[in-house]
Amino acid sequence: MAKNVTTAFVCSECGATSPRWLGRCPSCGKFNTMAEEAVGNEQPSVQKRSVYSLPKAKPLSQVVYEKYSRTPSGISEFDTVLGGGIVAGSLVLLGGNPGIGKSTLLTQIAAHLSLTRKTLYFSAEESCSQVKMRANRLNLNGDNLLIVNDTCIDGLENELDGVEFCVIDSIQAVYTEELTSSAGSVGQVRECATKLMRIAKSRGITFFIIGHVTKEGALAGPKVLEHIMDTVLYFEGENQENFRILRAVKNRFGNVSEVGVFEMAGDGLHAVTDYSGIFLSESRGEEAGCAVTPAQTGNRCMNVEIQTLISRTAFGQPRRMSLGVDYNKLTLLLAVLEKRCNLRFSSEDVYVNVMGGIKLNEPATDLALCAALASAYFDKPIDKYTAAFGEVGLTGEVRAVQYAEKRVQECVKMGFKRVLLPAKNMKTVAKYADKVSVVPILYLSTMIKTLFGENRKNESAE
Numbered sequence: 001m002a003k004n005v006t007t008a009f010v011c012s013e014c015g016a017t018s019p020r021w022l023g024r025c026p027s028c029g030k031f032n033t034m035a036e037e038a039v040g041n042e043q044p045s046v047q048k049r050s051v052y053s054l055p056k057a058k059p060l061s062q063v064v065y066e067k068y069s070r071t072p073s074g075i076s077e078f079d080t081v082l083g084g085g086i087v088a089g090s091l092v093l094l095g096g097n098p099g100i101g102k103s104t105l106l107t108q109i110a111a112h113l114s115l116t117r118k119t120l121y122f123s124a125e126e127s128c129s130q131v132k133m134r135a136n137r138l139n140l141n142g143d144n145l146l147i148v149n150d151t152c153i154d155g156l157e158n159e160l161d162g163v164e165f166c167v168i169d170s171i172q173a174v175y176t177e178e179l180t181s182s183a184g185s186v187g188q189v190r191e192c193a194t195k196l197m198r199i200a201k202s203r204g205i206t207f208f209i210i211g212h213v214t215k216e217g218a219l220a221g222p223k224v225l226e227h228i229m230d231t232v233l234y235f236e237g238e239n240q241e242n243f244r245i246l247r248a249v250k251n252r253f254g255n256v257s258e259v260g261v262f263e264m265a266g267d268g269l270h271a272v273t274d275y276s277g278i279f280l281s282e283s284r285g286e287e288a289g290c291a292v293t294p295a296q297t298g299n300r301c302m303n304v305e306i307q308t309l310i311s312r313t314a315f316g317q318p319r320r321m322s323l324g325v326d327y328n329k330l331t332l333l334l335a336v337l338e339k340r341c342n343l344r345f346s347s348e349d350v351y352v353n354v355m356g357g358i359k360l361n362e363p364a365t366d367l368a369l370c371a372a373l374a375s376a377y378f379d380k381p382i383d384k385y386t387a388a389f390g391e392v393g394l395t396g397e398v399r400a401v402q403y404a405e406k407r408v409q410e411c412v413k414m415g416f417k418r419v420l421l422p423a424k425n426m427k428t429v430a431k432y433a434d435k436v437s438v439v440p441i442l443y444l445s446t447m448i449k450t451l452f453g454e455n456r457k458n459e460s461a462e
């Protein structure tokens, strides 16, 4: 079949084709979008079918609902994220930065599955002995786990007799001979994934596919893989930190609001079931510049500490740096604090870090970030039993957020004594008033008065 197939370069944005590679698409003018694809007399991915063979349409009510059979992976947090276990014949993409622990997680799962089902680990990145070394480190008995080390997936189908689960490590390292481009290019990644999808759907084999995230945070190529997959999971966290968060961004067999928390230890990844308090520092409440917010990640609420540091700019432009919080959000909130509350940051360098390497991307964390910045500015610590949440608008108004009740509940559980929250969320949390002091905040300046009792830095008062 390979002989009939020729290749062309297709623009991933507009679909224009060209016989050779071009840096810029002549049709839509976008740069770096031309990727090699197989085209030819026999299109490998499209089977010709007569229009007359279309099955008869029937009312939705007559469709028989088949329940998916799910297999436990051996790691409860992983099952939760998948929506209750592994669905047979599905394609699961696990994305994440290099070194985050993708191979570790899937080796653990593959070893567990191989105890009862035939499981194959297709390692394109590491040799068999490297995988064996990892398995030893994880104290895994790999007696039943089949392993093959190759980079070309054209022969994979012949190895799959009786196999029910297959791990591909990684999609960027494998190639098919149908394309001449090198492994990891958009065309190769897409073609290989399509091949795997055809095998998965025709033979009912479940594939776990590892994909590295590029610098921009997307999987190789502009989202080339996500539409082919049934489930897309991302593994997040900083490499230096021990905690990792597994998040589903797409799931055809469950909802995407579930997250799993893992801890990397000397003997592999362990699910963390008691995650309260892991994103808080021990010296909380002693130093200025820190604030705690109950952050909603997936369908879980966890108290997370935001730390900020302010130092006088030596010369030139003041520096802003943020880890775990969007950079634009930080500059925006600094501008609001400056204009609405009269805190001057124009000659201060500002650094922000979120504990535990977790990424906060919901607007409800705005108020705590402002509180941390103000605390650093006044050089006054916020007491360790105070938490804050709420969205901050450009007018300095604190706006209502979702899940207010859940957030307050988490603070009560963690022993917090005071929660600052948007005034408009007060109704839903009134019932907690006897357990924790809930302070309604209408404007950012009210929050600053409540926490620091002043609106101006002493020495900088005009």
Ligand code: TYD
Pocket: 096, 097, 098, 099, 100, 101, 102, 103, 104, 105, 134, 137, 138, 264, 265, 266, 267, 268, 269
């Ligand atoms: P790995 O799973 O190879 O990452 P990925 O496949 O995502 O690139 O491993 C990531 C890191 O985890 C590696 O730097 C070593 C560390 N590690 C541990 O701390 N404990 C362990 O038991 C293992 C196997 C790895």
Ligand code: MG
Pocket: 102, 103, 104, 125, 169
């Ligand atoms: Mg790896």
